[in-house]
Amino acid sequence: MMNRAxxxxxxxxxxxxxxxxxxxxxxxxxxxxTGQKLRDIEGSICSKCYALKGRYGFPNVQHAxxxxxxxxxxxxxxxxxxxxxxxxxxxxxxxxxxSGDLQSVEHLSRIVxxxxxxxxxxxxxxxREFGIVGNFIRGGxxxxxxxxxxxxxxxFDGEPPITAAxxxxxxxxxxxxxxxxxxxxxxxxxxxxxxACWDKSHFNISYKKH
Numbered sequence: 001m002m003n004r005a006x007x008x009x010x011x012x013x014x015x016x017x018x019x020x021x022x023x024x025x026x027x028x029x030x031x032x033x034t035g036q037k038l039r040d041i042e043g044s045i046c047s048k049c050y051a052l053k054g055r056y057g058f059p060n061v062q063h064a065x066x067x068x069x070x071x072x073x074x075x076x077x078x079x080x081x082x083x084x085x086x087x088x089x090x091x092x093x094x095x096x097x098x099s100g101d102l103q104s105v106e107h108l109s110r111i112v113x114x115x116x117x118x119x120x121x122x123x124x125x126x127x128r129e130f131g132i133v134g135n136f137i138r139g140g141x142x143x144x145x146x147x148x149x150x151x152x153x154x155x156f157d158g159e160p161p162i163t164a165a166x167x168x169x170x171x172x173x174x175x176x177x178x179x180x181x182x183x184x185x186x187x188x189x190x191x192x193x194x195x196a197c198w199d200k201s202h203f204n205i206s207y208k209k210h
Contacts, residue, residue, distance in 0.1 A: 010080035012068035027069040027100030082117035
């Protein structure tokens with residue numbers, strides 16, 4: 001039988017980003033497929049990756065991230081994640097990957113399974129793995145109504161992939177020093193009452209460069 005301790009052991013634990021109103025699931029940023037290619041490109045958002053500095057660099061945090069990465073292949077991962085979100089996450093919201101990104105179509109498929117098993121939770125998944133999402137959808141995959149996928153821009157002050165997102169029925173986000181819409185920087189770097197990232201009616205969210 002599933003319980004909190006067993007579920008957390010299976011998935012490797014959940015993260016608690018200070019900005020978020022909810023728990024998240026994170027894996028090491030060094031495993032990002034597209035991110036590691038962008039890391040050395042000046043002006044790219046990944047070149048300033050927050051998940052490669054600060055508290056994310058602490059040995060205990062890195063150990064936890066790696067533990068979650070290794071847990072992705074556990075056959076009980078979907079059921080354990082769903083149990084945690086249905087029984088532990090009281091906010092009604094969940095963010096995927098405050099660190100890291102999609103690894104494969106199978107990875108996305110398993111996240112979708114979790115979303116389908118947690119209909120009372122609103123999920124937000126930012127990603128730069130546009131090809132993985134496209135392959136999932138073109139292969140017959142369906143994005144649940146309670147999952148908002150946002151294609152993240154590659155460059156600061158650059159346009160997000162709006163056409164690709166519209167063609168696939170997903171949303172986008174970008175980052176700018178001045179032209180930002182996210183209110184977090186004006187309210188202690190926290191979401192506060194804002195839940196726009198989880199809301200599909202907000203097609204483009206622009207974050208402040210940090």
